[in-house]
Amino acid sequence: MMFGYHGRANKRSLTKNAINLTWLIAFLFAQKSPLTVKLGLVILLIERSIKFLGYGMTDEQRERREAILEAARAEFAEKGFRGATIKSIAARAKIQSPALIYWYFPNKDALLEAVMQGQLPLLQQMQSLDGLFDQQPRQLLGMLAKGYLQAGDNPHTVQMMRVLLGEMLLGRNPTELLNQQIVPQIKQFLERYLVHQIQLGRMRQHDTRASTRAFLGMLMPQMLSKVILPSLQADGLTDDEHIATVIDIFLNGLKPEE
Secondary structure, eight states: OOOSOTTOOOHHHHHHHHHHHHHHHHHHHHSSSOHHHHHHHHHHHHHHHHHHHTOSOOHHHHHHHHHHHHHHHHHHHHHHHHHOOHHHHHHHTTOSOGGGHHHHOSSHHHHHHHHHHHTOHHHHHHHHHGGGTTSOHHHHHHHHHHHHHHGGGOHHHHHHHHHHHHHHHTTOOSOSIIIIIIHHHHHHHHHHHHHHHHHTTSSOSOOHHHHHHHHHHHHHHHHHHHHTOGGGGGGOOOHHHHHHHHHHHHHHHTOOOO
16 A cells, blocks of 8 residues: 555544544534434534544445545645645546545545655654664664655655645645644654753753754755755765765764763
């Protein structure tokens, strides 16, 4: 399968979905309708939420969900977020009724978020890094940098990054995935790791908020060379060469004071 997500939403997605569901249920019970109607709608909403998160599906339903995600990725890459429509995504996925997509995803924004989740394996790797806090900085920072830059080697991931960047440059933000999940998750992990390295005496005292920004910032040009600035690749600098130099600069600047 192309998408590694398979409905395993992270805690933020689960919380956001639960909050939205709670508000909808509260709204329904505030309406003047028979109790049986309200309960029926509540059950429908819960079932739909489960489908959105990818749980409790049959193999056929899971395959259809994957087909929708693949079609959405292709449509977003070809037409942009605004140009792609639920109707065009359904047509590409060979689904006769576009309304069926809403059974799996509440809207187009949710589709984009699910597609991005599937294209960013680094997010899944972050969950396993917490047990590596004692690892030497050169090894762990190298692992983190490599995982980040490898995302730019996947043409599908690059396509989705371009879609997202294009929307952001136009002042639109179709998903909070980047701003509220991806960046904070990486930033918070790195800050905690650097604080721990200071406590172990491997780095001098400093503001880890600034060092985190500095480290991530030094990786950005290499990623941009794969996404929107191919002219930066003219010098032939490889990811491994870039990572090694960045880590040397970073760690030499933070060596403990003698």
